[in-house]
Amino acid sequence: MNAAELLLEINNLVKHFKLRSPGLFGETRGTVHALNDISLSIRKGETLAIVGESGCGKSTLARVITQLYQADAGRINYLSSNIRKNIQMIFQDPYASLNPRLTVGDIIAEPLIIHKIGTRAERQKNVAATLELVGMQQSDAARYPHQFSGGQRQRIAIARAIISGPEFIIADEPLSALDVSIQSQILNLLMSIKKEQQLTYLFISHDLASVAHIADRVIVMYLGQIVESGDSAQIFDNPGHPYTQALIFAAPTIGKGKRQKGVSILGEAASLLSPPSGCSYHPRCPKMSDSCVFTVPRLESSCKNGDSHLVACPVTATPSI
Numbered sequence: 001m002n003a004a005e006l007l008l009e010i011n012n013l014v015k016h017f018k019l020r021s022p023g024l025f026g027e028t029r030g031t032v033h034a035l036n037d038i039s040l041s042i043r044k045g046e047t048l049a050i051v052g053e054s055g056c057g058k059s060t061l062a063r064v065i066t067q068l069y070q071a072d073a074g075r076i077n078y079l080s081s082n083i084r085k086n087i088q089m090i091f092q093d094p095y096a097s098l099n100p101r102l103t104v105g106d107i108i109a110e111p112l113i114i115h116k117i118g119t120r121a122e123r124q125k126n127v128a129a130t131l132e133l134v135g136m137q138q139s140d141a142a143r144y145p146h147q148f149s150g151g152q153r154q155r156i157a158i159a160r161a162i163i164s165g166p167e168f169i170i171a172d173e174p175l176s177a178l179d180v181s182i183q184s185q186i187l188n189l190l191m192s193i194k195k196e197q198q199l200t201y202l203f204i205s206h207d208l209a210s211v212a213h214i215a216d217r218v219i220v221m222y223l224g225q226i227v228e229s230g231d232s233a234q235i236f237d238n239p240g241h242p243y244t245q246a247l248i249f250a251a252p253t254i255g256k257g258k259r260q261k262g263v264s265i266l267g268e269a270a271s272l273l274s275p276p277s278g279c280s281y282h283p284r285c286p287k288m289s290d291s292c293v294f295t296v297p298r299l300e301s302s303c304k305n306g307d308s309h310l311v312a313c314p315v316t317a318t319p320s321i
Helices: 058-066 104-114 119-131 140-141 152-160 180-197 208-214 234-238 242-250
Strands: 006-020 029-045 047-051 073-078 087-090 168-172 201-204 217-222 225-231 300-302 306-311
Touching: 006 058, 006 119, 029 047, 029 058, 029 180, 029 201, 029 225, 047 058, 047 208, 058 168, 058 201, 087 152, 104 140, 104 152, 119 140, 119 152, 152 180, 180 201, 180 208, 201 208, 208 234, 217 242, 225 234, 225 242, 234 242, 234 306
Parallel strands: 047 201, 047 217, 087 168, 168 201
Antiparallel strands: 006 029, 006 073, 217 225, 225 306, 300 306
């Protein structure tokens, strides 16, 4: 990959959280291994999706990238001089992420004020134009978040994210709090804004149908680790890791009937307080061998799909979907 194409590069990122007992001098009760040796890159103009079950570390990764959390180890190389301005985040719950005491106009204008962009009149004009861009009315600027539906609140959150002209948007489960009837509208809005403003997206979701629709590349995470990555077509047409295979087969698909037998996800995920030895997925994997218990697999090229498709599993048998 040409370095000039890169927007963001992450190397060997680690983030752990200490759990402490209640009280002022609470003792440490354990360590949550949220991110373990995460390495990835994001190209300018692409949509990179991260998928996985709840608790796999997707949202923690987003918060480390945006510096809401500080990494314990590793390096983040953001190829822009002003990361605070050029990276914005869209959160899962549009109501919780909007200040109920501020008008919509003030909420959307806040990034402009923080970064000292424009005069008051210019900011008001920018807010009006951005509201229209996300499918809202200029008059909505004088109203408050509680006066809108969930889908409208997410449009407001998107407007706030794009108004300062960022290069990079992190969308952390932006559809999960919305009605199914509204999800496709917001997804299409995100795609149209990306094309119009030439944005780069990190799209975090557990909804594989949405990921297949929007993503150029996909990373699959399990218990704080990357277990597979590749182009969207590679992941969905020829999943190499048993966990990815199970996720895809478990996802409901109109017109394909019941999922195939033998590829469902077995049992419950292990706790991040005490992750399994060796391959973190081995307690649930139907293809487990003795070496899986002791050996941590590395992300390596899939011989079936080429160098861009990486799988952290020596077993790369790919069932036909």
